[in-house]
Amino acid sequence: MLSALSPNHPFLSNPFSTVFHSGFTPWDCHDLLLSKPTSPKPVTSSTGSDDPDQTHAKEKPDSDDSNRGMAIVGERKRRRMISNRESARRSRMRKQRHVENLQKKLNLFRVENRELNTRLQFLLNHCNCVQTENDWLWSERTLLCQKLSSISQFMVFQQLQPFSSSWPCNNLTVE
Structure with missing residues (x-):
């Protein structure tokens, strides 16, 4: 049914076109709700001209400032990432040296x-x-002690032998 209406039909015309000079209509607000919110623009002094090129020229530095700000943030992130990678590399190197030192100590301890x-x-x-030698020497000592004791007894007996023949009771015969 809408296709049957011509573009100049009064139902298709904007009845609020005289009210909204900028071309904004309430029906266009769904685009604003879906778009990302932007930070408010700083108020600047005007030279008095209503030249639209001048306002766009002033908006560009703001976008340049935000781009520059984003670039600074990006640069800081990049530097931090590089610093973190370098720190992690140094940490891995320290760990590797520590493990190598421990392996060297382990090898030295194994040799020792x-x-x-x-x-x-x-x-x-x-x-x-x-x-074994001590056991043998103890047995040798025991054997030598026995021999010494035997020799000592024999010597005592030999010394007592001359006295035994001179005793008068030894000369008596039993009748």
Whole structure:
């Protein structure tokens, strides 16, 4: 039905065109609601001319300022990101050096542990040899003590032998 109406039809004309000189109508506000809100423009002194080019020229520096501000923020983010990456790289390097130092210490401790185990085995072997020798010496001492005791008894008996023949009771015969 709308297609049957011509563009010059009174229903299609804007009845408020005389009220809204700027061309803005209340029906256009849905575009404003959907668009991103913008910060209010600073008030500037006017030279008195209503030249629309001049107002656009003044709006461009504002957009340049916001672009410059965004560029500064972007630059700060970029520098911070670079700084964070460098810090993370240094941290990884420190960690790698720390791990390498720990591995070197581990290798040194393993070598030292092997050397200590070798020395321990040598000392245990030597201790066994000394214990065996000590046991043999104790048995030798016991044997020599027995021999000495036997010899001492024999000597005592030999010394008492001359006295036993001179005793008068030994000369008596039993009748």
